Amino acid sequence: MSLLQEEREIILSNEYVDNFDFAEVEEFVRGASKELFISHHFKTKKKMLVQPRGGFPTYKKQYALNEFFVNANVDVLPLTIDSNTRLNDYATAKKMLRLSEENDVDMLNGYPLVNHGYRTTRKMITHFNKPVSLRHGTPDARLLIETAIASGIFEIEGGPITYLLPYSKNFPLDKAFLYWKYVERVCANYSRLNEPINRESFGPLTATLVPPAITIVIQLLEMLLSLEEGVKSFSVSFSQTGSMNQDIVMGAVIRKLSAFYAKEIGCEDANIHLVYHQWMGAFPTNKSFAEQLINMSTVIASMVGADKIITKTREEASGIPTKEANAATVANTQYTLGILNGLPRIVDEEEEEILILEVHAIMEAVFNDPADTLWRKVFNSIKNGIIDVPFSPHIINHNEMITIRDAKKNIRIIKRGNVPIPKRCYEYEKAQCNLNKDTTSIVNDIIHDIGIMQ
Amino acid sequence: MNRLLIDVGSTYFKVSTPECIEQHFRDFNKDILDDLKYKCQKTIECYKKNDVYICSSANGGLSTLIIGLTNSFSLKYAKNIAFNSGINIIESVMYQNLLDYSIPSDLIDVVIIVGGINSNRDIFKDDLYEYLEKLNYSNIVFVGCENEAQKLEKNIQNLVILPNIIDEKLHIIEENLKVYLTNLYQQDIEGKEDIKNLYEITANQIYSTPYIVNKTLPFIHTKFGVVDPFILIDIGGATTDIHYSKDLVDDNIVTENEYDRLVFKKLGVYKSKESLIFAAQSNEFVYELLAHLKVTENIFSDESQKGTKVLMQLAIFLVLTKMSYYKQSYINLKLLSINSIVFTGGITKVLSANEIEDIISFFYKKILNSQHNPMTVLDGNYDIWTIGAGGEENVN
Numbered sequence: 001m002s003l004l005q006e007e008r009e010i011i012l013s014n015e016y017v018d019n020f021d022f023a024e025v026e027e028f029v030r031g032a033s034k035e036l037f038i039s040h041h042f043k044t045k046k047k048m049l050v051q052p053r054g055g056f057p058t059y060k061k062q063y064a065l066n067e068f069f070v071n072a073n074v075d076v077l078p079l080t081i082d083s084n085t086r087l088n089d090y091a092t093a094k095k096m097l098r099l100s101e102e103n104d105v106d107m108l109n110g111y112p113l114v115n116h117g118y119r120t121t122r123k124m125i126t127h128f129n130k131p132v133s134l135r136h137g138t139p140d141a142r143l144l145i146e147t148a149i150a151s152g153i154f155e156i157e158g159g160p161i162t163y164l165l166p167y168s169k170n171f172p173l174d175k176a177f178l179y180w181k182y183v184e185r186v187c188a189n190y191s192r193l194n195e196p197i198n199r200e201s202f203g204p205l206t207a208t209l210v211p212p213a214i215t216i217v218i219q220l221l222e223m224l225l226s227l228e229e230g231v232k233s234f235s236v237s238f239s240q241t242g243s244m245n246q247d248i249v250m251g252a253v254i255r256k257l258s259a260f261y262a263k264e265i266g267c268e269d270a271n272i273h274l275v276y277h278q279w280m281g282a283f284p285t286n287k288s289f290a291e292q293l294i295n296m297s298t299v300i301a302s303m304v305g306a307d308k309i310i311t312k313t314r315e316e317a318s319g320i321p322t323k324e325a326n327a328a329t330v331a332n333t334q335y336t337l338g339i340l341n342g343l344p345r346i347v348d349e350e351e352e353e354i355l356i357l358e359v360h361a362i363m364e365a366v367f368n369d370p371a372d373t374l375w376r377k378v379f380n381s382i383k384n385g386i387i388d389v390p391f392s393p394h395i396i397n398h399n400e401m402i403t404i405r406d407a408k409k410n411i412r413i414i415k416r417g418n419v420p421i422p423k424r425c426y427e428y429e430k431a432q433c434n435l436n437k438d439t440t441s442i443v444n445d446i447i448h449d450i451g452i453m454q
Numbered sequence: 455m456n457r458l459l460i461d462v463g464s465t466y467f468k469v470s471t472p473e474c475i476e477q478h479f480r481d482f483n484k485d486i487l488d489d490l491k492y493k494c495q496k497t498i499e500c501y502k503k504n505d506v507y508i509c510s511s512a513n514g515g516l517s518t519l520i521i522g523l524t525n526s527f528s529l530k531y532a533k534n535i536a537f538n539s540g541i542n543i544i545e546s547v548m549y550q551n552l553l554d555y556s557i558p559s560d561l562i563d564v565v566i567i568v569g570g571i572n573s574n575r576d577i578f579k580d581d582l583y584e585y586l587e588k589l590n591y592s593n594i595v596f597v598g599c600e601n602e603a604q605k606l607e608k609n610i611q612n613l614v615i616l617p618n619i620i621d622e623k624l625h626i627i628e629e630n631l632k633v634y635l636t637n638l639y640q641q642d643i644e645g646k647e648d649i650k651n652l653y654e655i656t657a658n659q660i661y662s663t664p665y666i667v668n669k670t671l672p673f674i675h676t677k678f679g680v681v682d683p684f685i686l687i688d689i690g691g692a693t694t695d696i697h698y699s700k701d702l703v704d705d706n707i708v709t710e711n712e713y714d715r716l717v718f719k720k721l722g723v724y725k726s727k728e729s730l731i732f733a734a735q736s737n738e739f740v741y742e743l744l745a746h747l748k749v750t751e752n753i754f755s756d757e758s759q760k761g762t763k764v765l766m767q768l769a770i771f772l773v774l775t776k777m778s779y780y781k782q783s784y785i786n787l788k789l790l791s792i793n794s795i796v797f798t799g800g801i802t803k804v805l806s807a808n809e810i811e812d813i814i815s816f817f818y819k820k821i822l823n824s825q826h827n828p829m830t831v832l833d834g835n836y837d838i839w840t841i842g843a844g845g846e847e848n849v850n
Contacts, residue, residue, distance in 0.1 A: 003675075003679065006679050006681075007679075007681050010681040010793050010794070010829050011681065011793065013827070014826075015824065015825040015826050015827070088788075088791050089790075091790065091824065139701070140683075140701065140791075170703075170704060170705055170706035170707075171701055171706065172699075172700040172701050172706055172712065174712055175682065175683070175699065175700065175701045175712070178682060179682070383708075395625065395706070395707065395708050396708050399623070
């Protein structure tokens with residue numbers, strides 16, 4: 001038995017897993033409908049796929065949510081996982097699930113997949129026969145991903161960096177890399193049986209003034225970590241920055257460089273897709289404004305040429321959205337996409353050149369780390385501040401980089417910390433901003449920039 | 455590589471060559487080197503001094519008292535560095551409540567004073583000096599706010615000043631204190647005649663065994679089918695050591711190590727047998743455990759092999775309890791997330807896998823009310839020690 005298989009058996013002998021049948025799951029994946037694979041839809045669909053967010057604790061409510069989504073003409077169904085499961089606390093998730101079922105009150109903020117089990121969940125997934133995307137935020141997702149794939153969920157979001165730096169303060173990053181290596185291997189192995197399992201990185205990160213270069217570097221590195229384990233379908237992603245021009249530049253650069261770096265490691269046969277998140281920062285409380293913002297995001301996604309868009313709702317500022325609000329966003333987004341025709345192609349050569357130089361410089365510094373494996377090079381680079389994510393709560397993140405918006409609302413780096421932004425690019429970034437103010441005014445500007453859409 | 459590895463414990467010593475591992479019960483009437491030569495003379499003679507690597511936990515380590523400002527930063531960071539340097543903590547004192555603590559009567563090897571970030575000032579006052587005057591200690595080191603250093607140096611004799619272990623972002627800076635403590639440990643070893651004599655047969659530095667084990671753990675997968683997260687329990691004659699994977703604690707701190715260490719000083723089955731029995735008798739679940747094992751309290755005075763077995767089983771139960779949320783202590787591990795528990799040390803020679811698993815499931819059922827059943831791995835051949843003991847370069 002391989003080491004991976006030995007490890008899998010131990011992970012799945014968890015007391016909350018009801019007799020995991022490896023052979024049966026393999027047979028299921030082999031024979032699963034192609035409609036369940038988003039990688040298949042990417043290949044065959046001629047339009048941008050629309051995917052909402054959403055997860056309810058009970059089977060009944062999750063089923064009802066999916067029905068709403070299907071009626072709203074959804075392309076990809078979400079399955080958002082509750083916070084207890086994300087932290088591997090299946091005992092609390094179980095208790096809260098029972099309370100939710102008994103009292104008809106949602107005691108969890110998502111679907112506790114491990115507790116429901118794959119046999120139950122698979123019934124729902126195969127019933128709707130649409131691709132499902134697993135949205136979680138779990139540093140140690142080994143058990144969750146095994147359960148998800150066994151349930152028929154063939155798109156797995158996340159990664160060791162993007163699911164850790166924005167979400168977690170203390171979870172050890174080196175462990176996250178190793179746990180995600182397991183996830184990549186499992187996804188790669190199942191990918192051989194039918195259409196590929198799609199892995200998607202979580203580009204928004206902290207969704208707070210993250211400069212494009214950092215987002216792209218992290219997307220590329222998670223992509224490489226995934227491809228080197230054998231994954232054949234991968235989605236890089238980012239969220240609306242607040243500047244239409246910067247979004248378009250970012251979309252162009254991330255597409256070029258993902259193909260470039262995949263080829264660099266001999267994985268050009270993998271399919272790379274681009275996913276765009278509607279605004280992920282603080283939302284306006286005014287619901288009409290929220291709708292305008294969402295609509296604007298859809299237009300930008302079209303200009304960026306995204307393969308998939310992930311939606312938000314008008315209720316974003318006030319709490320977890322209802323199924324009605326969620327379905328309305330899907331329908332509205334589909335409508336907007338349907339009427340957007342013949343958008344002009346915009347290219348900003350100078351901005352593209354600067355961004356490409358920045359990304360290459362950081363990637364080079366990562367590759368130059370003396371560690372013997374890619375994951376350890378990346379780990380060391382985060383530890384040394386070569387990669388620095390603004391506003392990350394994680395204790396390992398340097399938080400030395402400072403960003404602000406320029407007059408055109410582009411996110412600019414005004415303090416680079418240890419991030420090896422080339423001199424020319426750094427000067428360019430700073431030259432776009434008015435830095436002749438006193439420190440207090442700059443700090444006030446940053447605070448304003450964080451809440452720019454409110 | 456042709457190396458001779460020797461681990462000197464409080465009860466046994468182990469001698470490892472590429473061909474085999476020998477384990478010998480120590481003769482306490484003899485000097486360690488004499489005893490070693492008497493039992494393994496031929497083996498030792500085959501190796502040059504450069505190829506002999508020795509680690510030791512026989513002297514029980516240094517004792518430390520830490521005075522700090524907060525539980526979440528200064529005390530926590532200093533404790534972490536001390537544990538990972540092979541040091542035993544006898545007391546940690548919150549400076550603000552200094553008067554509430556009784557003065558330890560034993561000689562303390564090193565006092566650590568810590569607290570504040572560098573921009574602070576006027577933290578420590580006369581009450582600190584008064585407290586220290588009553589203490590009986592050999593070394594004293596300050597690793598707190600740099601603005602306080604000069605004042606403390608004036609008022610405390612022989613105070614060693616090292617850079618603050620807390621930086622301005624409240625991160626831990628461990629290197630300086632770690633080096634200082636490991637050097638003290640080293641000097642302590644060198645000062646103890648028994649261990650000092652071992653330099654007759656080795657040209658390499660003698661390290662503390664737990665320090666070596668902690669460095670080895672990232673490479674454990676090369677020898678064992680261990681699934682992360684895991685803990686390693688080393689139950690010895692005088693102490694019990696726990697090495698744990700950092701994702702098992704909620705409030706982690708960034709250090710160079712992937713693993714941290716905890717030591718339960720007086721929880722051993724030979725030299726600290728009495729305190730183990732005392733700890734057992736004060737645990738409300740132990741009588742149920744004894745009933746489960748089908749023995750009575752009389753087992754505590756049983757000197758036979760059976761008595762040792764039960765003590766080993768009690769030690770497993772007690773350390774797991776001490777690390778669980780059932781008992782609030784320095785570290786509470788997320789024991790429900792553990793996939794593997796690795797056992798090393800004398801316990802692997804005494805208990806079978808079944809006997810260990812029996813205790814673990816009893817613990818999970820009684821204390822955590824769970825059916826969780828982590829896989830048990832026995833390091834019966836001391837592989838964990840041998841991976842790390844062959845010199846620093848093996849594990850770096």
